Amino acid sequence: MTAEDWQIIGFTLWAAALGTLLILPPGAALAWLLARRSWPGKALVETLVALPLVLPPVATGLILLKLLGRRGPVGGFLEKFCGLEIVFTWRAVVIATAVMSFPLFVRAARVAFEEVPVRLEQVARTLGRSRAQVFLSITLPLAARGLTGGAVLAFARALGEFGATVMVAGNIPGKTATIALSIYSLVQLGQDDAALRLLAVSVVIAGAALWAAETWLGRRKKKADPLAPLPHG
Amino acid sequence: MQTPSLRLTDVRLPLAAFHLQVNATLHGRVTALFGSSGAGKTTLIEIVAGLRQPACGRVQLNARTLADSATGAWVPPEHRRVGYVPQEGSLFPHLSVRANVLYGQRARQRGAARVAAPKFTLESVVETLEITPLLDRPGVNSLSSGERQRVALARALLADPEILLLDEPLAGLDAPLKARVLPYLARVRDEFAVPMLYVSHAPDEVMALCDDVLVLERGRVLAQGAPRDLFVPAREPRYVLKTAAS
Numbered sequence: 001m002t003a004e005d006w007q008i009i010g011f012t013l014w015a016a017a018l019g020t021l022l023i024l025p026p027g028a029a030l031a032w033l034l035a036r037r038s039w040p041g042k043a044l045v046e047t048l049v050a051l052p053l054v055l056p057p058v059a060t061g062l063i064l065l066k067l068l069g070r071r072g073p074v075g076g077f078l079e080k081f082c083g084l085e086i087v088f089t090w091r092a093v094v095i096a097t098a099v100m101s102f103p104l105f106v107r108a109a110r111v112a113f114e115e116v117p118v119r120l121e122q123v124a125r126t127l128g129r130s131r132a133q134v135f136l137s138i139t140l141p142l143a144a145r146g147l148t149g150g151a152v153l154a155f156a157r158a159l160g161e162f163g164a165t166v167m168v169a170g171n172i173p174g175k176t177a178t179i180a181l182s183i184y185s186l187v188q189l190g191q192d193d194a195a196l197r198l199l200a201v202s203v204v205i206a207g208a209a210l211w212a213a214e215t216w217l218g219r220r221k222k223k224a225d226p227l228a229p230l231p232h233g
Numbered sequence: 234m235q236t237p238s239l240r241l242t243d244v245r246l247p248l249a250a251f252h253l254q255v256n257a258t259l260h261g262r263v264t265a266l267f268g269s270s271g272a273g274k275t276t277l278i279e280i281v282a283g284l285r286q287p288a289c290g291r292v293q294l295n296a297r298t299l300a301d302s303a304t305g306a307w308v309p310p311e312h313r314r315v316g317y318v319p320q321e322g323s324l325f326p327h328l329s330v331r332a333n334v335l336y337g338q339r340a341r342q343r344g345a346a347r348v349a350a351p352k353f354t355l356e357s358v359v360e361t362l363e364i365t366p367l368l369d370r371p372g373v374n375s376l377s378s379g380e381r382q383r384v385a386l387a388r389a390l391l392a393d394p395e396i397l398l399l400d401e402p403l404a405g406l407d408a409p410l411k412a413r414v415l416p417y418l419a420r421v422r423d424e425f426a427v428p429m430l431y432v433s434h435a436p437d438e439v440m441a442l443c444d445d446v447l448v449l450e451r452g453r454v455l456a457q458g459a460p461r462d463l464f465v466p467a468r469e470p471r472y473v474l475k476t477a478a479s
Contacts, residue, residue, distance in 0.1 A: 117323070119319055119321075119323050120323055120325060122282075122284045122310070122317075123317060123319065123323045124325070124336070125283075125284070125309070125310040125311050126282050126283070126284070126310045126311070126313065126315055126316070126317040126392075126398075127311075127317075127336055127337030127340055127388065127389070127392045128311050128312075128314075128337055128340030128392055129311055129336075129340045130311055133340070137336075138325060141327045142326070142327055
């Protein structure tokens, strides 16, 4: 492993982790709204959120490029008023991974919230707790398994993001190159050995994340399974 | 025993099969909401608990108006001071037995729903319901059906309610277990003096526990009165509604 390899691995892990962390609060809030509330425009929002799942990733990348570029509405605003450059920087990598992982997390989180029995939340309300207190003390802990599963899935997706990232962040060595982008360019350059090293690292990281999640979730399931059969008597 | 006054004035709510329409004052220590399955009993208890909003009408508990469509008054469930025990108990599966029992008490000790001097202590409630040995269990999954109902009852009592709303608490239990749990309900009635609204479709339970009965049929009040005036002895079940017997 070269110093360059370690830089790529570190940057990929950092960008994927930051992208995942960024989507957790809005993703959980949106998933809860989709699971528990009816509101005008809900179907439209559902479609928009799911769009990155079905669009070619480079198409999503192109949309991001147009939005976040210097002449784009968001990118232009950020550069003019905050002095922030987005495209072809690490910020673009984080945004691309976040956008591509968002629908996966929202879908998992929505199912997690839907599986919490409404009756438990109602009982908690009658026991004197406000909506916010019920959410924090009942809904969130009971949905924790599903939310964690969704976060791990989002992180794994972020680690391997390619199409949207290459469009909006390019593949700049030492600046925006991630494991996935580097594997592609190394193969293009005929440096298969270096590409295989990064491939092995990818497998180890993704496998470790999934194993950790499964182990933790499995332990939680054994500890408190609301669907376990009741003893009688 | 505190004299309860739960007044339902022209409470209406359209349901899938019929329109619920109730006009009644409930004044028993333990009032039974009696009727066949799908008569609207659970819906009515949910309206009292604040879990459903009636299309129109007024709900008053003692001196307080909990809901009034004419004025737009609406007290949310957390401020109603009702102790709701659903059919399945609905214990929180991620909390220990002790945390379940104390869930409502903690809420009443803080925040807007605060009660200055709670009527019941943890010790008195758990001793009466004989759940002291269960308190140290780390989860509720190991509890039997009867234990679950007693823990749910303790949880509701410790929230210091003005009225207990019990939605068929014995429905999921077989006959011998029912016979073991019923005395605990009678103890709550006699020792804690909390008025109860008791949903049931079992005449035996109503005769054993209640002193007032509201009979519901397809969302309408069919009759109201003392159990002995509304039920006649029968072979199996041991009591039936007079109208059904004649």
